[in-house]
Amino acid sequence: MSMTVFFVAIVSAMLINNVVLMRFLGVCPFLGVSKKSETALGMSAAVMFVMVVGSILTYLIYYFVLEPNDITYISTIAFILVIASLVQFVEMFIKKISKKLYKALGIYLPLIVTNCAILGVAELNIREGYAADYGIGQGLLVATTSAIGAALGFALVIFAFSSIRERLDAANVPKAWKGIPISLIVAGIMALAFLGLEGIV
Amino acid sequence: MVQSTAKKKKAGNTYLTNFVKGFIRENPIFVFLLGMCPALAVTDSLETGLGMGLLVVFVLTLSNIVVSLIKNLIPDEIRIPSYIVIIATFVTIVEMLTEAFAPPLYESLGIFIPLIVVNCLIMGRATSFASKNTVLMSAIDGLGMALGFTVALMLIGFSREILATGAIGYGIYLPLPVEGSLFNLSYALFNMEVFVGPAGGFLVIGIWLAVFNAIGQSKQRKKEEDRRRWIEKKKREAAERKRKKAMESAGGSA
Amino acid sequence: MVYKLRIALILFVIGALSGLSIVAVNSFTEDIIEQNYLRQELEVYFDIFDLEKAEQFEVDDEPRDVYCRREARGYDADRNKTGELNFFCVEDDDVWERAVVYDGNGTRLGQVFRIDHENAHGEVITLVAFDNNQDIVEVRIMRHTNTPNYVRRIEENHLEPFKGQSLGDVSFYDGRTGATVTYNSVVRAVNITADNVMADRALADYRRFYPDAESHETVFRYPIGCIEARIAIYDNDENLLGYIYQATKDNDHEAITLNIAIQQGEFLGVKSAREDLASDELLEALEKYEAFEGEPIDNVAPDFDETVYDETINHLVNQAIVRCQEDDEARHIRQFFLWATSMGEEVEIDEEPLLSYRPVYENDTLLGHVYEAEIDTGPLSNTYEGGVFNVSVAVTPEGVVNNIVVNEINESGYVRDALYDNLDIYRGIDGPLDEATHSDALAGGTTLGGVINDIIEAALAYEDAREDD
Numbered sequence: 001m002s003m004t005v006f007f008v009a010i011v012s013a014m015l016i017n018n019v020v021l022m023r024f025l026g027v028c029p030f031l032g033v034s035k036k037s038e039t040a041l042g043m044s045a046a047v048m049f050v051m052v053v054g055s056i057l058t059y060l061i062y063y064f065v066l067e068p069n070d071i072t073y074i075s076t077i078a079f080i081l082v083i084a085s086l087v088q089f090v091e092m093f094i095k096k097i098s099k100k101l102y103k104a105l106g107i108y109l110p111l112i113v114t115n116c117a118i119l120g121v122a123e124l125n126i127r128e129g130y131a132a133d134y135g136i137g138q139g140l141l142v143a144t145t146s147a148i149g150a151a152l153g154f155a156l157v158i159f160a161f162s163s164i165r166e167r168l169d170a171a172n173v174p175k176a177w178k179g180i181p182i183s184l185i186v187a188g189i190m191a192l193a194f195l196g197l198e199g200i201v
Numbered sequence: 202m203v204q205s206t207a208k209k210k211k212a213g214n215t216y217l218t219n220f221v222k223g224f225i226r227e228n229p230i231f232v233f234l235l236g237m238c239p240a241l242a243v244t245d246s247l248e249t250g251l252g253m254g255l256l257v258v259f260v261l262t263l264s265n266i267v268v269s270l271i272k273n274l275i276p277d278e279i280r281i282p283s284y285i286v287i288i289a290t291f292v293t294i295v296e297m298l299t300e301a302f303a304p305p306l307y308e309s310l311g312i313f314i315p316l317i318v319v320n321c322l323i324m325g326r327a328t329s330f331a332s333k334n335t336v337l338m339s340a341i342d343g344l345g346m347a348l349g350f351t352v353a354l355m356l357i358g359f360s361r362e363i364l365a366t367g368a369i370g371y372g373i374y375l376p377l378p379v380e381g382s383l384f385n386l387s388y389a390l391f392n393m394e395v396f397v398g399p400a401g402g403f404l405v406i407g408i409w410l411a412v413f414n415a416i417g418q419s420k421q422r423k424k425e426e427d428r429r430r431w432i433e434k435k436k437r438e439a440a441e442r443k444r445k446k447a448m449e450s451a452g453g454s455a
Numbered sequence: 456m457v458y459k460l461r462i463a464l465i466l467f468v469i470g471a472l473s474g475l476s477i478v479a480v481n482s483f484t485e486d487i488i489e490q491n492y493l494r495q496e497l498e499v500y501f502d503i504f505d506l507e508k509a510e511q512f513e514v515d516d517e518p519r520d521v522y523c524r525r526e527a528r529g530y531d532a533d534r535n536k537t538g539e540l541n542f543f544c545v546e547d548d549d550v551w552e553r554a555v556v557y558d559g560n561g562t563r564l565g566q567v568f569r570i571d572h573e574n575a576h577g578e579v580i581t582l583v584a585f586d587n588n589q590d591i592v593e594v595r596i597m598r599h600t601n602t603p604n605y606v607r608r609i610e611e612n613h614l615e616p617f618k619g620q621s622l623g624d625v626s627f628y629d630g631r632t633g634a635t636v637t638y639n640s641v642v643r644a645v646n647i648t649a650d651n652v653m654a655d656r657a658l659a660d661y662r663r664f665y666p667d668a669e670s671h672e673t674v675f676r677y678p679i680g681c682i683e684a685r686i687a688i689y690d691n692d693e694n695l696l697g698y699i700y701q702a703t704k705d706n707d708h709e710a711i712t713l714n715i716a717i718q719q720g721e722f723l724g725v726k727s728a729r730e731d732l733a734s735d736e737l738l739e740a741l742e743k744y745e746a747f748e749g750e751p752i753d754n755v756a757p758d759f760d761e762t763v764y765d766e767t768i769n770h771l772v773n774q775a776i777v778r779c780q781e782d783d784e785a786r787h788i789r790q791f792f793l794w795a796t797s798m799g800e801e802v803e804i805d806e807e808p809l810l811s812y813r814p815v816y817e818n819d820t821l822l823g824h825v826y827e828a829e830i831d832t833g834p835l836s837n838t839y840e841g842g843v844f845n846v847s848v849a850v851t852p853e854g855v856v857n858n859i860v861v862n863e864i865n866e867s868g869y870v871r872d873a874l875y876d877n878l879d880i881y882r883g884i885d886g887p888l889d890e891a892t893h894s895d896a897l898a899g900g901t902t903l904g905g906v907i908n909d910i911i912e913a914a915l916a917y918e919d920a921r922e923d924d
Contacts, residue, residue: 022399024242028321031234073297073481076315077289077473084285116238116319123312133578176415180234184407191400279462283469290473294480301484304491 005134006145013149016198019117020157021191023124026117030158031183033108035169040162044155046108048148050090051118054083055147056140058122063136079122084113121150161187220341223349230353230406231413235322239313240354241402245365248374250358252306254351256299256314258344260291261323265343268331284327285318292317306374322350360405365396497527497540503584503593504556504564506538507531535559556584565592570644579637581644591620594645599637609638617645661688664716664723665696681771682778698782700775701728704767711737711767715775722755724748725772740764744772752776791815791849791858792822809913815849823851826914827862830906841865844906848914855885856911874907881911 019025026047033043058079066072091109094102112118125146130139164186173182229235236257244250267287275283296314299307307314317323326346331339362369363384372380395401490512497512509529527540539557554567565586572579579599584592594617599606661668667690686699697718704711711733716723725744727733740762747755757772759765788798792815799814808828815822826848832841842865849857859878 024238024399024402025316027237027241028234031237074293074474074477076293076296076318077286077477079315080285080289080318081282084282114319114321114324116316119319120238120312120316123315127312129578133573176418177411178414181407181411181414184403184410188400188403188407191398191403192395195398195400275465276458276462279466283466286469286473290477293477297477297480297484297488301487301491304495 005142009142009146010149010152013146014153014156015194018153018157018194019121019150020154021187021194023120025120026115026154029111029115029117030161030187031180033111034158034162034165034183037159037162037166040158041155042104043108043111044151044158045104046112047115047117047154048151050083050087050109050112051121051151051154052144052147053090054086054118055122055125056144057082057086059125059131059140059143062126063131075123075126079119083118083122087113117150117154121147157190161190216338216341219338220345223342223346224352225349227346227349228353229322229346229350230357231410233322235325236320236350237406238316239320240357240406241399243310243313244354244358244361244402244405245397246362246374247355247358247369248371249306249309250354251351252299252303252374253310253313254347254354256295256310257317257320257322257350258347259295260288260317261326261347261350262340262343263291264288264323265326265331265339266336268327269334269336269339272332280328280332284324288323288327289318303374303376309374322346356409357402357405360409361396361401364393364405365401367392497529499582499595499597500540500554500556500567500584501529501538503567503582503595504538504558506556506558506564509537563587568644568648569597570647572640572643579640579644581641583645583648585648591617591645593618594641596637596641606637609641613638614641660714660726660728661686661699661716663726664688664699664714665690665718667691668696671699682774685778685782697723698779700778702771702775704771711764711771713741713768713771715772717752717775717779720752720779722747722750722752722776725768736762737764740768744768752779788815790860791825791847792817798825804917806913806917808910809917812917821852823849823857824918825849826910826917828910828913829863830910832906844910846907846910848911850914850918853885854915854918855883856881856915858882859907859911878907881907884911884915886915 013019017023020027020030029043029047034040058075061078061082062072062075066075066078087109091102094109125143128143128146130142130146133139134142161183165183168182168186177185223229227233230237230240239253239257243253264284264287268284271283292315295317296307299310299314326343330342334342359369368382368384370382371377393401396405493512493514494509498508501507501509506529508531510532511530513528513530515526515528525542527542529537529539531537536559538559539561541555541557543553543555552569554569556564556567558564565584567582567584570581570583572581580597582593582595582597584595586592594614596606596610596614658668658671661671665688668688669691670689670693672687672689673684681704682700682702684701686701688696688699690696697716700715700717702713702715712728713725714728715725724747725741727737727741740759741764743759743761744757747757755772755776757769759769797816797818799816801811801813803811804826808830810827810829812824812826814824827845828848829843829845831843834841843863844861844865845863847860847862849859851857859881861875861878864874
């Protein structure tokens with residue numbers, strides 16, 4: 001296995017198959033918490049952390065618990081429970097470790113449980129069949145890499161989008177288009193831009 | 202006797218309003234912006250939108266019923282985890298049924314079937330409605346909300362498919378007995394493929410939101426205008442009355 | 456404490472109920488889902504060759520011979536067969552399997568290679584389908600992990616031109632645009648397939664006996680016994696090179712499949728089919744059978760008893776030889792009457808030029824008689840020395856010539872070839888030969904034609920006379 005695999009996994013998950021604009025995962029926080037670039041960054045950091053750890057955990061559970069016992073059909077229920085408990089745990093942990101960090105990330109954590117990007121990336125890692133392609137061990141590395149790529153992609157898009165929205169607030173938009181409608185059009189144009197990246201790897 | 206029929210009528214009305222509210226006044230997608238992920242991802246055709254909607258109808262109605270059935274048994278601390286388990290169970294069941302009886306739909310919805318679990322609409326209805334209302338009300342609420350969601354998905358899917366392909370296919374994803382396509386406006390030159398692509402979802406929803414906003418605003422404006430007119434009318438009448446009174450008093454004194 | 460226990464109990468009950476309902480639904484849908492995936496996988500093959508959609512698929516995992524892994528048949532709603540797939544394992548790094556596709560009537564439509572390639576983007580499974588002329592029917596991406604829209608574009612722009620290309624033009628698509636990993640995987644798949652079509656794996660086995668082998672055909676599948684099939688091997692010009700008998704037997708350790716080559720009564724050798732799958736001990740045991748190579752089959756009677764394999768190998772070789780002898784005899788009869796199974800006792804005739812006749816039967820039904828005749832012309836002219844002509848004529852009970860076989864002829868070169876070419880004209884003749892037949896049959900050698908004419912007329916006359924009795 002060469003380094004190309006990891007490079008392609010990152011680029012593919014971050015830019016080409018961007019979670020928000022191409023896969024439509026995590027659109028709710030994308031629209032909800034992108035009014036200010038500061039909150040957007042905080043949300044991205046929390047998502048990144050949970051997404052990477054959650055991907056690793058769900059991957060391990062799938063291949064070491066569900067698959068050997070032939071009960072892969074309960075993966076959805078298992079994954080959502082893992083992610084929910086993980087978020088709970090992280091919240092408690094951060095609260096204990098650092099008040100400052102908790103203040104920065106804490107308010108976003110409960111929102112993350114219902115962020116479909118987390119569960120979506122965990123499911124995608126299984127569906128892409130990394131374990132079948134690269135073996136369970138190396139597949140974990142690739143899955144983790146693509147989770148990092150997905151989180152970076154999420155951060156990139158949500159930050160860019162929030163910066164645009166800050167400007168939009170000051171712009172003279174027709175009354176009917178104010179707020180969400182014009183934001184969606186902006187998102188559509190961003191998606192068009194990302195469309196151009198198709199096929200670079 | 203009279204009182205009881207009135208009460209009944211009122212109750213019937215609440216059932217009806219409870220059912221209808223999800224379609225327009227409290228539409229999950231166009232008003233509350235809930236469940237945007239599937240609304241963007243699986244609406245590249247009318248049929249996939251409808252399919253997704255039906256799955257949500259199934260899950261939301263049943264989870265609402267179950268949640269309201271056991272609302273008194275569950276202590277507050279474990280409400281959210283139990284709801285997650287209940288919803289995830291129904292989603293898993295619906296996933297297996299789709300895989301068995303509508304494989305093309307399963308294939309095209311893909312990852313978005315398990316993601317119904319994290320659809321804010323379902324969790325939202327469970328915590329804000331079903332955990333506080335009767336079973337019947339919760340069932341009606343779930344059905345109405347989910348059908349409203351379905352109608353919204355179908356509207357988006359219809360717009361995207363007709364703009365992109367000039368036709369509406371049926372029987373491709375859902376296990377219908379017939380297969381074919383409607384309209385078939387073969388305006389090949391104007392087929393805008395971008396609308397089945399990812400960007401199309403954002404654009405179409407944005408445009409529909411703006412349209413609904415415009416309608417709502419014009420209604421609002423009309424209402425305000427009516428109100429203003431009414432106030433002016435009242436003012437005029439009051440002024441007239443005043444003048445009359447003054448005239449009368451003046452005449453009287455004269 | 457009690458409160459906490461209560462919470463735990465409630466959670467447990469909810470979990471148990473949800474688990475139960477999921478398991479119940481799963482047990483109900485499991486089989487349907489499995490059949491769905493089977494259909495999904497197999498329908499692609501039917502679709503490529505425009506076969507009628509099947510309602511139900513049946514897969515037969517029982518291997519028929521060592522090269523064949525499984526068979527799949529599709530049926531429509533009325534249980535009529537709409538198509539059949541024969542999957543063969545191909546032990547190559549990339550080729551997963553090869554499927555030969557037949558329609559509902561059993562006509563071979565072509566073959567499909569399924570190639571798996573793992574590029575930096577993940578796994579790409581490509582199907583490359585060829586028709587019987589080795590032209591590409593279609594190249595299809597069955598599974599991929601790239602962006603769907605992008606792959607759709609590849610399919611429309613780059614895979615369409617593959618259709619109808621012949622294998623000889625491989626260089627054409629090598630240089631095409633689209634330098635992306637997915638497209639490269641597809642091109643790679645087509646190239647690998649091309650190589651594989653050229654060098655069929657089974658053929659490689661057969662080439663160890665017949666170096667010129669270019670194609671093979673299973674001419675006979677034996678319904679019982681350890682000898683499974685007789686495979687005819689042809690060279691580039693479709694000339695028959697010889698036969699291979701494929702024999703399989705399970706001994707205590709493994710299933711042993713041997714290829715036993717016999718060419719015109721000569722034992723060419725015995726080798727393990729798919730040597731890459733065979734154990735070293737088996738290969739070693741087979742080495743001593745090389746002593747028989749080149750011997751007439753009547754002299755081959757191996758009787759080794761050194762290794763655990765010897766008994767099995769002895770048995771298989773002896774069985775193949777017995778089969779071959781039987782086949783040789785049957786072949787001798789079949790050249791006269793296609794469906795013949797046995798030949799009666801020879802009856803001597805004392806009527807020039809006829810020597811004898813033998814009745815030929817299909818099971819118990821008389822098909823006709825084979826007359827053997829011989830004419831010694833002696834020197835005919837200064838340039839042509841003549842000689843002994845031995846000819847067999849098959850005549851049906853109705854007195855019609857079914858076939859003529861020249862057993863011995865003292866002639867070579869184009870004269871004989873012309874005669875052989877013209878023997879067909881005698882088929883179906885039922886009476887004295889007229890002028891036209893004479894002259895036609897004589898093309899290339901008047902004297903020879905006259906000899907054959909005489910023999911046939913004698914045979915028909917004898918058949919007529921016997922009928923009158």
